[in-house]
Amino acid sequence: MNTISASIITIGDELLIGQVIDTNSAWMAQALNKIGIPIHRRIAVGDKWDEIWQALDQESALSTLIFITGGLGPTSDDITKPLLCKYFGGKLVLHQPTLQHVEYLFEHVFKRGLPLSERNIKQAEVPDNCTIIKNELGTAPGMLFEKNGCLFFSLPGVPHEMQGLMQNEIIPLLQQRFTLGSIEHRTLLTAGIGESMLAERLVEFEKSLPKNLSLAYLPNYGMVRLRLTLNGENATEVNATINTYFENLKALVADVMITDKDEPLEAVVGRILLEQKKTIGTAESCTGGYISHLITSIPGSSSYYEGSIISYSYDIKEKVLHVNKQTLEKYGAVSEEVVREMVQNAQEMLHTDYAIAVSGIMGPGGATPDKPVGTVWMAVSGNHKIITKKMHFRFNRQRNIQLTAANALLLLIQLMNDKN
Incomplete structure (x- = not known):
């Protein structure tokens, strides 16, 4: 060895x-x-x-x-x-x-x-x-x-x-x-299930693992990566063994698995868009373009990314993104009604198949009694649907922005994979 x-x-x-x-x-x-x-x-x-x-x-x-x-x-x-x-x-x-x-x-x-x-x-x-x-x-x-x-x-x-x-x-x-051995990793990403619940589900699987094969839980942004690692002398044997166990692992978490590759959410989005030959745009308020930054960080994103409207202020939401003034006055910028209009208008204006919209309070200021720091509304549209979701984050400004982007991308992936 x-x-x-x-x-x-x-x-x-x-x-x-x-x-x-x-x-x-x-x-x-x-x-x-x-x-x-x-x-x-x-x-x-x-x-x-x-x-x-x-x-x-x-x-x-x-x-x-x-x-x-x-x-x-x-x-x-x-x-x-x-x-x-x-x-x-x-x-x-x-x-x-x-x-x-x-x-x-x-x-x-x-x-x-x-x-x-x-x-x-x-x-x-x-x-x-x-x-x-x-x-x-x-x-x-x-x-x-x-x-x-x-x-x-x-x-x-x-x-x-x-x-x-x-x-x-x-x-x-x-x-x-040197005569080097072989170290192989296989990673998948899950969402919608906590680390402890995943561990309970995988108790028997972990008991079945050989001594030189380990399973790691890597939680982040409300999701959990599962990584298998195997060390051995023969690369062919190592690959065959880890692939067998990885297939078993995938079957056990198939209902909560987002991807069976070690890749970020923005890469998953890009891959699905390429497979479907569809396009995307964004309408961002609280994230200030961060979601667009993530999407365009993937090589080849010009094939599916059309652009973004950074509607940070009420004025731009109304005059550029065409959010109804009465909607803004009645419900406020951080509301389901506003992000619904934002995502619908962005998809129409940017001529895309899908769109993402987010509006929230990243902190440390800007909170109201009914909308504390970390309150975020997000919406995704496509396939003749609009899905909205309200989130409550509790971290600092940068962390809240990152969490908003990750959860918006995750919501989009769920919509893109929805065959109904």
Whole structure:
């Protein structure tokens, strides 16, 4: 059985204070998992010498592969390279091929028109006991060290640079050097049933799972993802086994399953629209275009997405979206009557097969005694139907917007799949 495992260390004070979100370790974990390398731990440390050193000691005692990102820039707070030099007992030397690459970037790519500064030249200094991994997309090279049977990969923190090095250099190296096992995941999404009720339904299924096959419950936005994970040596056997159990799982939750793929709701919407050869538009108030953003984040959405009317104010609802003034005055913008008119008018004006409309109070202000913060009315239309739904969310503004969008998309999926 494959005993190789990896640890990922991300470096930077900006990660610890939340100024920058760590997307690098998530991307790396997924990329390594796909080639059969399990992740032992992901940790973030600040720009502090002792903490980085301690993290290297701790992770190399537990994992055979250590991936480090960040701290390779030209400024004084980037201490990773000199630290690694001392940690592995080397000395910094000027690497001529890297210097030539830096010169090429500044002259032909960045087109600065200025001589290299001392800081720029220092980017080409590397420990003399490492293997250089050329960074085609940036000035800081990747570095590979070996110590006590462990491989240490130091990579730049710029996401697209790190990803290029991983895809083009490091993953092929690992596949060539090690006999890797297989890790497979299968994921489906359910809605309309809570995590505890799902668990009750799947008690016997979980008892039937072999030791190396696990089921995870991942609740979010009022829905629950179910993920099966199987580790094994033979990829063919792993795939056959997990597929069998996944089919059994799908049968057990068929009545509440939204998709049997690991994909967001907006991708589900896009796939159904493409299959049906139909189009969609939106009329958004409280979400301010967020639903449209999600829909258009999917490649190929221009084939089915027509546009949106962001009717945030009463005036735009009335004069642009043509919501009846009397409806607005009598029921208020956050009402079933208004979203019904919004969705119907949007579908007609945008000439689409389906439409979504939402209106609500995202907070922290704007509440009334009968309409507290988090009150949302949503409507979807299509197939000669209009379905409306009232929701009550209880979170902060951003979370309420996200929940509104997710539930509106879910309501649309239910309408699109309704064959009656």
